[in-house]
Amino acid sequence: MMGEWEPNIIVIACNWCTYQAADLAGSLRYPYPTTVKIIRVPCSGRVEPEFIIETLRNADGVLIGGCHPGDCHYKEGNYKAARRFKLIQKMLVEMGIEPERVRLEWISGSEGLRFAEVMREFDAKIRELGPLRW
Amino acid sequence: MSKIKLAIYLSAGCAGCEMALVDLSEKLIDALENIEIVWWTPTVVDLKYKDLENLEDKSIDVALVDGAVRLSEQEHVIKILRQKTKVLVAFGACAAMGGVPGLANFHKREELLETAYINTWSTDNPDGVLPQTEYDVNGSKLTLPEFYGEVKALHQVVDVDYFIGGCPPHHDHVAVAVEAIIKGELPPKGSWITSGKSVCDSCRRNPAQKGEIRKPIEKVRRTIEGTPDEECLLQQGYLCLGPVTQGDCGGSCPQVNIPCRGCGGPVAGKDFGARAVGALASLMTDEAVDEMLEKIPSLGKFLYRYSLPVSLINRKK
Ligand code: SF4
Ligand code: SF4
Ligand code: SF4
Numbered sequence: 151m152m153g154e155w156e157p158n159i160i161v162i163a164c165n166w167c168t169y170q171a172a173d174l175a176g177s178l179r180y181p182y183p184t185t186v187k188i189i190r191v192p193c194s195g196r197v198e199p200e201f202i203i204e205t206l207r208n209a210d211g212v213l214i215g216g217c218h219p220g221d222c223h224y225k226e227g228n229y230k231a232a233r234r235f236k237l238i239q240k241m242l243v244e245m246g247i248e249p250e251r252v253r254l255e256w257i258s259g260s261e262g263l264r265f266a267e268v269m270r271e272f273d274a275k276i277r278e279l280g281p282l283r284w
Numbered sequence: 285m286s287k288i289k290l291a292i293y294l295s296a297g298c299a300g301c302e303m304a305l306v307d308l309s310e311k312l313i314d315a316l317e318n319i320e321i322v323w324w325t326p327t328v329v330d331l332k333y334k335d336l337e338n339l340e341d342k343s344i345d346v347a348l349v350d351g352a353v354r355l356s357e358q359e360h361v362i363k364i365l366r367q368k369t370k371v372l373v374a375f376g377a378c379a380a381m382g383g384v385p386g387l388a389n390f391h392k393r394e395e396l397l398e399t400a401y402i403n404t405w406s407t408d409n410p411d412g413v414l415p416q417t418e419y420d421v422n423g424s425k426l427t428l429p430e431f432y433g434e435v436k437a438l439h440q441v442v443d444v445d446y447f448i449g450g451c452p453p454h455h456d457h458v459a460v461a462v463e464a465i466i467k468g469e470l471p472p473k474g475s476w477i478t479s480g481k482s483v484c485d486s487c488r489r490n491p492a493q494k495g496e497i498r499k500p501i502e503k504v505r506r507t508i509e510g511t512p513d514e515e516c517l518l519q520q521g522y523l524c525l526g527p528v529t530q531g532d533c534g535g536s537c538p539q540v541n542i543p544c545r546g547c548g549g550p551v552a553g554k555d556f557g558a559r560a561v562g563a564l565a566s567l568m569t570d571e572a573v574d575e576m577l578e579k580i581p582s583l584g585k586f587l588y589r590y591s592l593p594v595s596l597i598n599r600k601k
Contacts, residue, residue, distance in 0.1 A: 199558035203596040233565035233573045240577055241557060244390070244584035246601035284601070 157185045157210045157276040164194045166223040167258045168215025174262030182269035195227025199238045211251045211276040218256040288345045291323035295358040296385045297351025301376035304452035339368045348375040352382045353436045357429035366442040374438040377451035377547045382593025386435045389592045389599035393433040437594050447476040449549030457532040482551045483526035483544045487535035489516045501568045504575040517543045528559045555596045557587035
């Protein structure tokens with residue numbers, strides 16, 4: 151049976167900050183949409199542009215989460231992520247994909263509430279945009 | 285030893301790849317002792333579909349196809365060629381990755397036809413007639429191949445045994461490949477015939493060759509902005525894609541002050557453009573990234589110049 155469309159949202163979260171924030175959101179029982187699936191990576195700098203594009207082939211939105219500037223466990227992985235992200239986003243726009251479908255956020259390990267808020271907001275945005283059709 | 289039966293077919297390409305074969309000059313003449321050319325159409329011999337169709341299945345030993353696939357006719361010939369051939373090689377950037385014609389995938393079919401047949405200043409077409417696949421003239425039917433909605437690389441249409449990069453492949457590399465084919469010393473099916481090295485590896489500008497450490501890229505320069513000096517082009521801000529490109533050309537472009545544009549194909553990975561972003565952004569400062577976004581009119585076209593049809597997002601959505 152085909153139900154109503156539900157977004158498929160993938161969050162690629164760095165182990166040291168955003169993933170910890172997701173964990174905290176869970177422990178503190180801050181609700182966020184079940185459309186969000188999290189993939190844990192060692193560092194946002196580990197997120198190769200290829201991962202983002204590959205993910206978008208099966209998802210409606212991708213969010214990369216890393217540590218706040220200056221807080222990267224590996225010193226500058228998140229700066230690298232930010233530079234790559236800018237370029238990839240420009241390329242996706244040229245490919246006809248709405249830039250809002252990809253998002254980069256710095257969420258620290260203590261920001262459980264913020265994690266849940268960002269997820270709700272992102273879910274709403276993707277619902278507004280509708281399915282990413284290939 | 286009986287001669288190797290060779291076929292060459294120009295699909296949606298420019299014949300530059302075939303020129304690279306001719307550039308083998310004496311080497312090609314030597315190779316002809318071992319090779320019999322059974323089909324070199326349309327560039328050299330005017331053979332018809334039926335000449336190819338009449339050959340026995342798998343009677344051609346090696347077929348080189350250069351050019352991408354854009355028309356129904358090309359798909360038709362390539363499919364017959366596949367049936368008649370033991371080893372099918374995607375020869376050059378267009379066949380292996382879609383190449384420059386593949387950039388058309390940034391536009392819709394209608395957009396391309398309108399530009400070509402209606403909007404160019406030299407076009408006189410008041411009725412806005414576009415190419416038809418069939419047209420009736422006094423009871424006889426004239427036909428034209430269908431113009432597909434997208435450009436494809438060869439392996440997106442038929443099974444391909446080997447890939448050779450380059451736009452066109454460097455003639456020294458062609459010589460190596462032809463020799464490997466004659467001797468039957470080929471890598472596993474489905475591979476690229478390549479040294480596996482990057483352009484930087486063979487580039488005399490490479491800082492590593494002088495024992496130096498790469499400097500970060502602090503500014504971005506287009507090729508029209510001045511003449512580069514002897515050091516690595518990328519370090520000077522010329523956006524050279526040598527680090528992520530297969531270097532079977534021996535670094536031809538950087539040798540003559542031109543940054544590599546990636547015609548050799550990706551060193552690794554599925555998506556050349558994404559790989560290039562990964563490599564460039566890791567070497568650039570934040571300011572240089574902003575400058576790049578400002579100076580390059582289309583980042584997508586710049587980074588997928590030869591590989592859009594085989595990239596993960598292979599046409600404009
Ligand atoms: S790869 Fe380059 S040289 Fe070869 S057919 Fe295509 S455009 Fe021409
Ligand atoms: S980046 Fe370009 S110029 Fe620099 S070493 Fe590599 S191929 Fe040569
Ligand atoms: S340097 Fe790059 S663009 Fe130039 S021939 Fe070699 S692979 Fe192709």
